Amino acid sequence: MAKLRWLGHAAFQITTAEGRQIYIDPWLEGNPSCPVAKGDLEVADLVLVTHDHHDHLGDAAALLAAGDAVAVGQPELIGQLEAAGVPVEKLIGMNIGGSVEVAGVVVTMTQAFHSAARGGPVGYILTLAQGQVIYHAGDTGIFSDMELLGKLYDIDVALLPIGSVYTMDPFQAAAAVELISPQVVFPMHYGTFPALVQDAAEFSQLVAKRTPHVKVIVLKPGEKWEF
Numbered sequence: 001m002a003k004l005r006w007l008g009h010a011a012f013q014i015t016t017a018e019g020r021q022i023y024i025d026p027w028l029e030g031n032p033s034c035p036v037a038k039g040d041l042e043v044a045d046l047v048l049v050t051h052d053h054h055d056h057l058g059d060a061a062a063l064l065a066a067g068d069a070v071a072v073g074q075p076e077l078i079g080q081l082e083a084a085g086v087p088v089e090k091l092i093g094m095n096i097g098g099s100v101e102v103a104g105v106v107v108t109m110t111q112a113f114h115s116a117a118r119g120g121p122v123g124y125i126l127t128l129a130q131g132q133v134i135y136h137a138g139d140t141g142i143f144s145d146m147e148l149l150g151k152l153y154d155i156d157v158a159l160l161p162i163g164s165v166y167t168m169d170p171f172q173a174a175a176a177v178e179l180i181s182p183q184v185v186f187p188m189h190y191g192t193f194p195a196l197v198q199d200a201a202e203f204s205q206l207v208a209k210r211t212p213h214v215k216v217i218v219l220k221p222g223e224k225w226e227f
């Protein structure tokens with residue numbers, strides 16, 4: 001069994017069946033909805049960052065300081081980590097459409113529609129060794145090629161932003177669920193700041209109406225789900 005843990009905002013920890021630790025968008029310190037101190041987390045094997053905004057790049061460099069952790073990201077973002085003192089042997093540059101295998105997980109980079117100071121915003125599709133497929137959309141508006149991603153990768157678990165203002169709102173995110181057609185969807189990137197949508201109620205209702213076969217799981221920050 002693998003475990004998915006929401007660390008608040010867009011930050012997730014995935015523990016694979018083999019015990020490898022993957023962190024996505026690890027904004028921990030200063031994240032008002034992260035309930036865990038960075039020092040209390042398991043040492044990372046793989047760190048993925050969707051774009052260089054502070055609420056996503058977060059504590060990536062600090063997580064990479066321990067153990068043999070490796071980061072994967074667009075070359076421009078990898079350059080920022082290198083400038084922050086992360087040794088080059090811990091950094092893997094890639095780009096949209098490509099896949100790399102790290103820590104027993106196949107990481108595929110996808111497009112996202114957002115902005116970034118350097119490089120572009122992206123999402124990730126992770127294929128675990130047992131076959132589970134997880135899509136972290138990053139920060140994005142809806143786009144019709146989400147349907148193509150769903151067809152190509154048979155996505156089991158989708159992690160989608162619903163908070164509006166900077167990303168999809170509940171209306172767009174529910175339509176994205178229909179395009180992606182996952183088994184399970186977890187809303188993210190809401191409730192962190194007063195400007196964002198504060199809860200997942202509207203999103204849950206819209207998905208239940210539009211795609212009742214897709215299960216919405218609303219975690220509290222810090223909670224885990226096994227799959």
Ligand SMILES: [Zn+2]
Pocket residue numbers: 010053055056139166189
């Ligand atoms: Zn963000």
